[in-house]
Amino acid sequence: MSLATSHIQPCLWFDDRLEEAARFYTAIFPNSSISHLGPVAGEFTLDGLTFRGVNGGPELAFSEAVSFSIVCRDQSEVDYYWDSLADGGQESVCGWLKDRFGLSWQVVPTRLHDLLADPDPDRAEAVSRALLGMRRIVVAELEAAADAAAPRAAG
16 A cells, blocks of 8 residues: 555644645645645645644644654755755754754655665764764765775685
8 A cells, every 4th residue: 555545644733833834845845735724624745645734732742753754865855855844943963853843854865774784884883973973964974984984804
């Protein structure tokens, strides 16, 4: 079952900024649209995934306990999503940020997974250490860290 036809649908609780958030997100993600926005609830689609949203008041707030991960094919895509979502928000570490509404995102290049899965544990460890020092993930810096790792001695 694809995400677009899934019976599971994220529902986001906003204080009173649902319409602003829906317009912000649909302007960033491709294949996005707003289906319905009312004073209390609405529905919008981001890159094919449908979200419900409610203007529920200030009682609840987003936390890092739930985040959305964006898998990026290259550095330009990482930069686009990072710059777009961090605008008015707060940068964190290791590719995490909170947008202007407090929703947490992980902006992750596919290359990170390849580098962390390197069969040479020294290279993978070097990538991990480099990642821990980053806010926005920079693929070239991860690759440089892996390349700088001492090759393992042949046994």
